[in-house]
Amino acid sequence: MPYKILLIDDSMTQLEMLRLQFGKAGFEIEVAKDGGEAYKKVFETAPDLILSDIIMPNLNGYQLCRLLKNNPVTKNIPVVLLTVLDKKIDKFWGNKSGADKFISKTASFDDIRQKVIDIIEKNPVSDEYKEALLSNVVSDESVQNQINSILDYLLMNSTFVNEFRDLGEFISHEKVLVEKIFELLGSFVEYNIAGIFFNSSDKNEKNILHLDINKKSISTFVLEKIKRDFFSQMPTMNEYSIRDYGHDIVREKADGDQKVLNAAEFNAIHVAPIVSEGKLLGGICFYNKEEFDYPEFKFYKTMVSELLLLFKMKYFYAETEYLSVTDGLTGLYNRRHFDQNIEREYLRTRRYPADLSMALVDIDYFKKVNDTYGHQFGDYVLRQISDIISESFRKTDMIFRYGGEELAIVMPGTSLENSFIPLGRLREKISEYKFQYNGEEAHITVSIGVSTNSEVVKSQAELVQCADKALYKAKQDGRNKVVAYSYDECDKVLQ
Numbered sequence: 001m002p003y004k005i006l007l008i009d010d011s012m013t014q015l016e017m018l019r020l021q022f023g024k025a026g027f028e029i030e031v032a033k034d035g036g037e038a039y040k041k042v043f044e045t046a047p048d049l050i051l052s053d054i055i056m057p058n059l060n061g062y063q064l065c066r067l068l069k070n071n072p073v074t075k076n077i078p079v080v081l082l083t084v085l086d087k088k089i090d091k092f093w094g095n096k097s098g099a100d101k102f103i104s105k106t107a108s109f110d111d112i113r114q115k116v117i118d119i120i121e122k123n124p125v126s127d128e129y130k131e132a133l134l135s136n137v138v139s140d141e142s143v144q145n146q147i148n149s150i151l152d153y154l155l156m157n158s159t160f161v162n163e164f165r166d167l168g169e170f171i172s173h174e175k176v177l178v179e180k181i182f183e184l185l186g187s188f189v190e191y192n193i194a195g196i197f198f199n200s201s202d203k204n205e206k207n208i209l210h211l212d213i214n215k216k217s218i219s220t221f222v223l224e225k226i227k228r229d230f231f232s233q234m235p236t237m238n239e240y241s242i243r244d245y246g247h248d249i250v251r252e253k254a255d256g257d258q259k260v261l262n263a264a265e266f267n268a269i270h271v272a273p274i275v276s277e278g279k280l281l282g283g284i285c286f287y288n289k290e291e292f293d294y295p296e297f298k299f300y301k302t303m304v305s306e307l308l309l310l311f312k313m314k315y316f317y318a319e320t321e322y323l324s325v326t327d328g329l330t331g332l333y334n335r336r337h338f339d340q341n342i343e344r345e346y347l348r349t350r351r352y353p354a355d356l357s358m359a360l361v362d363i364d365y366f367k368k369v370n371d372t373y374g375h376q377f378g379d380y381v382l383r384q385i386s387d388i389i390s391e392s393f394r395k396t397d398m399i400f401r402y403g404g405e406e407l408a409i410v411m412p413g414t415s416l417e418n419s420f421i422p423l424g425r426l427r428e429k430i431s432e433y434k435f436q437y438n439g440e441e442a443h444i445t446v447s448i449g450v451s452t453n454s455e456v457v458k459s460q461a462e463l464v465q466c467a468d469k470a471l472y473k474a475k476q477d478g479r480n481k482v483v484a485y486s487y488d489e490c491d492k493v494l495q
Contacts, residue, residue, distance in 0.1 A: 003120050004028040006047040008038040008064070009082075010056045014105075018051070021109050035059025039067060042074055043138045046130035048120050054083040059147070069098030070150050073136060078123045080116065157302050160188065164306035171310075171317050174198065178250055181310075182212040188299065192216060192266070193287040195230060195247075198314055199280050202322045204333070206395045207231065209247045209285075217259040223247060225263045230285050233271045237280065244395050270294035272304065274311045281311040327401040329379060330386035338400040338408055345412055346460035349453050357419040358463060359409045359450040360471045361389070361426075364479040366405035373440050380437040381444055385430060392426050408467075416452040416484055423448050423482045431480060445480035447471060454487040 005027050009015040012033070019029050030045045032038035036059045038052065050068070054061035061081050068074045080101040100119055103112055163184050170177040178196055185194060194212045209227050227247050231240050238244065268288035274281045284307060286294055294300060325337035333341070342358065349356045363369070363385065370378040382405065389399050389407060402408040411419055427448060435442045449471025457463050466485040474483040 002026050002028045003048045003117070004030065004045065005116065006030045006032065006038060006041055006045060006050045008032045008035065008050065008052040008056070008061075010034055010053065014053070022113070025113055035061065035064035035067075038064060040138050042068065042077065043133055043136045046125070046133045047077065048125050049078045049080065049116060051080045051082055051116065054081050063147070065099050067146060067150060070153075071146065073133060076123070076129060077125055078119045080119060082112070153298070157299065160299055160302050161306060164303075164310060167310055168313055171313050174314075177314070178210045181307075182210075182250055185303070186212065186214070189286065189294075189297070189303070190290070190292055191286040191288050192260070193218070193226065193285075195226065195285040196282070197230070197234070197284075198282045198311065198318070199234075200322065201315075201319045202326075204390065204395060204398065207237070207245045209245070211247055211249050213249055219259075219261045222260055222263050226285070226287065229269075230271055230283065234273050234283055235275065235280055265289055268292040268294070274304075274308055276308060276312055279315075281308070281315045330382055330401050330407075332386050332390070332407065333398060333400040335400065335403055338398075338402060338410075341398055341400075342410060342460045342464065345410060346453065346463060348412075355413055355415045355418075356453040356463075357411045357414045357416055357450060358452075358467050359411070359419065359423055359448050360402060360464075360467045361385075361407040361409065362447050362449075362471055362475065363405040364445045364447055364475075369442060369444070373437075373442060377437050377440055377442070381435055381442070384433070384435060385444070385446065388429055388433065389426060392429065393422060416450065419450050419452070420482060420484070423450060427480065427482055447474040447479045448482040449474055449485070450482065451485045456487045 005022055007015060007018050007022070007029060008031070009018065010033055015031055015033065019031055023029050030041055030047060032041050034056050035052070038050070039059070042050065052061045052064060059067070061083070065079045065081065068077060068079060075098075078100040079098070080103055081099045082103050082105055084105045100123065101115060103115060167177060167180050167184070170180055181196055182194060185191075191212075192214050193216070194214070196210045197207065199207070209230055211223070211226070224242075227245060228240050231237060231245050266287045266289055268286070268291055271283065271285040272294075273283045286292075297303075325333055327334045345356055348354070363381065366378065366381075369381060382401075386399070386401070386407065389409065393399065393409060393411070396412055397414075398410045400408040400410070409423075411422075427446060431443075431445050433444070435444050449467045449469065451457070451463055451466035451470060453463060457466065466487075470483045470485040474481040477483070
């Protein structure tokens with residue numbers, strides 16, 4: 001059976017020439033003099049391919065192509081745009097309209113014919129598809145309605161895109177960014193509760209699900225279930241634990257008579273990780289008491305595409321900020337970040353009285369390790385101990401490379417007595433760990449000095465000095481010890 005081609009051109013001379021050439025080449029030919037007539041003929045003739053001029057009255061080639069590709073009934077029919085326009089911008093619009101091929105009219109007929117055959121064979125239109133196409137009836141009115149529908153869609157879509165792009169100016173202010181995203185999403189997406197999560201390359205940072213509860217009162221049980229279900233569906237993330245995952249409610253002015261007491265009230269739940277090149281950037285979720293198919297929502301693809309772009313910008317901004325305060329070897333926060341945070345945490349305890357302890361950890365005989373096994377082994381030891389410390393403390397505790405082989409741990413809300421428990425376990429864990437690298441094995445220990453924000457401590461600098469004195473005492477007394485500074489007698493320490 002010969003291939004059927006629908007030829008479209010407002011030039012009767014050009015149209016007749018193409019009709020004769022393709023006819024002689026063994027094709028079955030249908031013709032139309034403009035886009036509007038062609039659109040109706042697609043449903044009347046079910047062609048294998050459409051070959052159209054671009055510059056035509058009423059409905060040009062770009063518009064016809066977009067109309068066909070936007071309609072699920074006709075989108076599988078290959079469309080080739082044939083034109084004398086040869087500038088890059090013309091090809092750009094040809095591709096954006098959804099055309100399968102863009103061919104110059106100056107090409108030889110043999111070249112055009114071969115390209116047409118190649119496209120048909122690569123994108124065959126099945127008999128079942130053609131039968132479904134022929135069963136549709138299209139009138140002038142329905143054509144115009146579809147054109148209007150597409151124009152409306154493109155206008156609304158471009159408006160949403162511009163609204164999302166405008167949010168880029170808030171990348172450096174997460175709280176404002178979250179509020180603006182919810183404000184935008186709430187203007188065109190139906191939901192009772194929505195959530196946004198930004199992932200971070202900083203593994204010490206607590207994972208927070210920002211929630212828009214849409215002026216509803218929600219039970220703690222429901223919130224915890226939403227949070228657990230959400231993070232459990234985020235790929236590559238650690239197993240869920242209350243300690244490492246939290247939530248933040250945005251716009252929480254609740255209506256007293258609107259309460260959500262049971263998660264079973266939601267008939268539509270949609271959780272979508274935002275991933276780029278295998279890297280989890282974050283995620284979004286929607287909860288709706290009404291039935292709602294979010295992936296089938298008209299602007300869902302636009303929303304996800306723009307959120308992906310926004311999440312990329314946010315992730316890379318946060319990553320740049322993180323790298324500026326991170327030690328390259330250990331992955332811990334650097335000394336500059338320590339100086340900023342110890343001052344902030346100390347001043348916070350003065351404004352809102354609370355415990356604050358800090359420890360300095362020194363690797364025993366580290367110079368000897370480097371001299372005996374080499375600096376690569378020393379770097380390995382530093383990295384391993386940094387990992388052990390990171391795994392041993394809470395997300396709320398902050399760990400720093402203080403300098404050389406010294407590491408610092410800042411523990412907000414922790415008394416001196418309570419700090420001894422994790423620090424003692426840390427000392428034992430490192431002492432029992434087998435440090436093996438390039439066939440070499442070494443026994444490594446650490447000395448630890450710890451201090452707290454006693455009333456006699458008048459500044460963050462004194463807090464650090466006290467921990468340093470306690471560390472010095474631990475090294476003097478034989479190393480592999482945890483020693484606390486005594487504030488009753490400033491020249492003594494307690495072990």
